[in-house]
Amino acid sequence: MPRNIVLSTCGSVREAHEIAGDLVHRRLAACVNIVPVISCYRWKEKVMKEREWLLIIKTHSKIFALRRRIVALHSYEVPEIVSLKIDRGFQPYFAWMDKELLSED
Secondary structure, three states: OOEEEEEEEEOOHHHHHHHHHHHHHOOOOOEEEEEEEEEEEEEOOEEEEEEEEEEEEEEEOOOOHHHHHHHHHOOOOOOOOEEEEOOOOOHHHHHHHHHHOOOOO
16 A cells, blocks of 8 residues: 655644644544644745644555545645655554554555
8 A cells, every 4th residue: 555644734733733633533644743843935925934833644645535634624724735655664664554544445
């Protein structure tokens, strides 16, 4: 089963914890890391520098509900949802991930 890391940022640690907990509870993510970051970006013609919380979401590529849940829970008008394919990794970790995630059969 193809596995992915999905990245998303939140404007508050509370929102980050809410989204992470929801995704793991629903078995849409095996694990979510919450990391404080400073983001620099352009939004509505202004350069912004903001403290955000980066969600590093471990999942598999078949879970489309993950995107819907992030959008439903997120406060941003346009939340970051970027998926990266995992090429290689530790097979026992992948076995654990597969056990923790919903099957899309």
